[in-house]
Amino acid sequence: MQISKGVEWAAHAAVMMIALPEGRGLKAEALARYHEVPTAYMAKQLQALSKAGIVQSSRGAHGGYRLAKTATDITLWDITAAIEGHGPAFRCTEIRQNGPCGLKKTDCRKPCQIASAFAVAERAFRDSLKTVTIADLGAQVVENLRPEHLSDVGHWLESETMPLSEKT
Amino acid sequence: MQISKGVEWAAHAAVMMIALPEGRGLKAEALARYHEVPTAYMAKQLQALSKAGIVQSSRGAHGGYRLAKTATDITLWDITAAIEGHGPAFRCTEIRQNGPCGLKKTDCRKPCQIASAFAVAERAFRDSLKTVTIADLGAQVVENLRPEHLSDVGHWLESETMPLSEKT
DNA sequence: TGTTATTCGGATATTTATTGTCCGATTTAT
DNA sequence: ATAAATCGGACAATAAATATCCGAATAACA
Numbered sequence: 530m531q532i533s534k535g536v537e538w539a540a541h542a543a544v545m546m547i548a549l550p551e552g553r554g555l556k557a558e559a560l561a562r563y564h565e566v567p568t569a570y571m572a573k574q575l576q577a578l579s580k581a582g583i584v585q586s587s588r589g590a591h592g593g594y595r596l597a598k599t600a601t602d603i604t605l606w607d608i609t610a611a612i613e614g615h616g617p618a619f620r621c622t623e624i625r626q627n628g629p630c631g632l633k634k635t636d637c638r639k640p641c642q643i644a645s646a647f648a649v650a651e652r653a654f655r656d657s658l659k660t661v662t663i664a665d666l667g668a669q670v671v672e673n674l675r676p677e678h679l680s681d682v683g684h685w686l687e688s689e690t691m692p693l694s695e696k697t
Numbered sequence: 698m699q700i701s702k703g704v705e706w707a708a709h710a711a712v713m714m715i716a717l718p719e720g721r722g723l724k725a726e727a728l729a730r731y732h733e734v735p736t737a738y739m740a741k742q743l744q745a746l747s748k749a750g751i752v753q754s755s756r757g758a759h760g761g762y763r764l765a766k767t768a769t770d771i772t773l774w775d776i777t778a779a780i781e782g783h784g785p786a787f788r789c790t791e792i793r794q795n796g797p798c799g800l801k802k803t804d805c806r807k808p809c810q811i812a813s814a815f816a817v818a819e820r821a822f823r824d825s826l827k828t829v830t831i832a833d834l835g836a837q838v839v840e841n842l843r844p845e846h847l848s849d850v851g852h853w854l855e856s857e858t859m860p861l862s863e864k865t
Numbered sequence: 866t867g868t869t870a871t872t873c874g875g876a877t878a879t880t881t882a883t884t885g886t887c888c889g890a891t892t893t894a895t
Numbered sequence: 896a897t898a899a900a901t902c903g904g905a906c907a908a909t910a911a912a913t914a915t916c917c918g919a920a921t922a923a924c925a
Contacts (some may be wrong), residue, residue, distance in 0.1 A: 530698065530699070530700050530701075530777075530781045530786045531698070531786055531788070531882085531912090532698050532786045532787045532788070532815070533698075533911095533912065533913085534788075534790065534912085534913080535912085535913085536787070537787070537788075537789065537790060537792065537811065538792070540811045541792060541793070541811065544811075556871090556872065556873090557872080557873075558872085562796065562797070563796045563797065563798065564792040564793075564795050564796050565792065565795035565796040565799070566792060566795070567913085567914060567915080568915095569914065569915050569916075570913060570914050570915080572872095572873075572874085573874095573875095573913090573914085575873090576873075576874060576875080579873090579874090586872090586873060586874090587872085587873085587921085587922090588871085588872050588873045588874085588919090588920055588921045588922080589870090589871060589872060589873085589920070589921030589922040589923080590869095590870060590871045590872070590921075590922050590923050590924090591871080591872090591922070591923075592871070592872045592873070592921075592922080593872080593873095594873095605811070605814055605815075605818075609698075613698045614698075618698045618699055618700045619700045619704070619705070620699070620700070620702075620705075621705065622702065622705060624705065624706070624709060624732040624733065624734060625709070625732075627732050627733035627734070628730065628731045628732050628733040629730070629731065629853055630731065630846065630849050630850050630853050631733070632846065636842075636843060636846070639841050642834045642837045642838055642841075643705065643708045643709065643712075643773070643834060646773055646825075646826065646829045646834070647700070647773075647826070649825055650773075650821075650822045650823075650825035650826045651822065653818075653821040653822055653824075653825045654818045654819065654821055654822040655818075656821075657814075657817055657818035657821045658814065658815070658818045661814045666810045666811060666814070669810040670810055673807050673810075674804075675804060678798065678800065678804070681798050682798050685797055685798050699883090699911085701882095701883065701884085702883090702884075703883090703884085724900090724901065724902090725901080725902075726901085735884085735885060735886080736886095737885065737886050737887075738884065738885050738886080740901095740902075740903085741884090741885085741903095741904095743902090744902075744903060744904080747902090747903090754901090754902060754903090755892085755893090755901085755902085756890090756891055756892045756893080756900085756901050756902045756903085757891070757892030757893035757894080757899090757900060757901060757902085758892075758893045758894050758895090758898095758899060758900045758901075759893070759894075759900080759901090760892075760893080760900070760901045760902070761901080761902095762902095
């Protein structure tokens with residue numbers, strides 16, 4: 530029951546992109562370098578976010594990524610689901626239908642109790658993550674930051690960002 | 698974010714063992730055969746349950762497994778933790794300390810906000826599973842079972858169980 | 866308008882975790 | 896004492912996560 534590193538990286542990248550000025554983007558390589566993680570694998574996570582409609586990509590020179598919607602509309606669950614998939618963590622294989630006393634399919638109108646219990650727990654997990662937006666996270670990060678560090682980030686952003694082209 | 702099959706098998710096995718008469722046990726091979734799953738791998742899960750103090754094992758002839766405590770004292774979380782481990786699913790690698798604008802350790806007195814959010818969600822998941830005992834599951838299973846099937850299980854149990862030795 | 870530099874996107878290796886198997890250690894019945 | 900039976904941990908195969916590469920597409924510039 531492990532959550533992939535990609536979720537951590539994608540979440541940090543998303544929070545980072547909140548700080549982007551209007552009409553600017555960050556390329557995958559820059560986002561990877563900022564957190565000192567492998568470029569190509571970070572790129573893969575960004576592709577997943579792009580497919581999920583969380584970020585918007587621009588190709589070619591001066592291309593890059595930016596948020597596709599408001600930071601208050603992007604939850605931690607959105608990011609997790611984009612990377613890990615929407616499927617349930619507990620996969621019921623219906624072993625109650627196996628073996629010498631296996632139930633017939635017609636006797637299985639109600640779902641397996643064990644699977645149901647996990648479904649409830651997973652819903653609680655999801656609902657909790659859905660209450661946290663990356664806007665919340667960004668605000669908390671800024672709150673617990675020394676002012677000088679904040680300006681460091683600002684300078685880095687300016688040195689890395691280029692005006693994006695107008696076309697989508 | 699997958700939960701291993703072992704959890705499913707272990708949970709079904711635990712529910713099965715509720716029905717064991719006092720002083721009797723089921724060997725790993727029988728539990729595996731009952732649900733039609735690989736014997737040796739099922740045995741591995743039972744070993745994990747044994748280490749966690751959920752089941753009790755007896756070796757040698759007429760050996761086997763039985764519950765080590767009351768069914769009302771064994772939760773679905775106990776079983777999950779025994780198989781998957783107690784560690785968090787989201788593993789924070791502190792990438793906020795990396796890169797050109799990385800935070801110094803002294804600036805990281807508060808835990809990473811992203812990790813915190815996942816910790817809350819995982820707690821909700823755990824707490825949900827902790828409310829479900831295998832006694833609950835067993836009762837629900839019996840409730841949704843045709844009487845004739847119930848007696849099938851009873852007969853199978855009688856044919857498979859042997860009196861366990863007295864010594865632990 | 867062609868050319869080139871740049872960046873994303875999917876196909877491809879490598880490593881790690883899960884799944885599955887085997888044989889020795891231990892215990893009990895005879 | 897002996898032998899049959901069962902658990903327990905060490906060992907292999909498979910699937911998934913991690914990391915990498917190269918082609919496709921786009922925009923800037925001459």
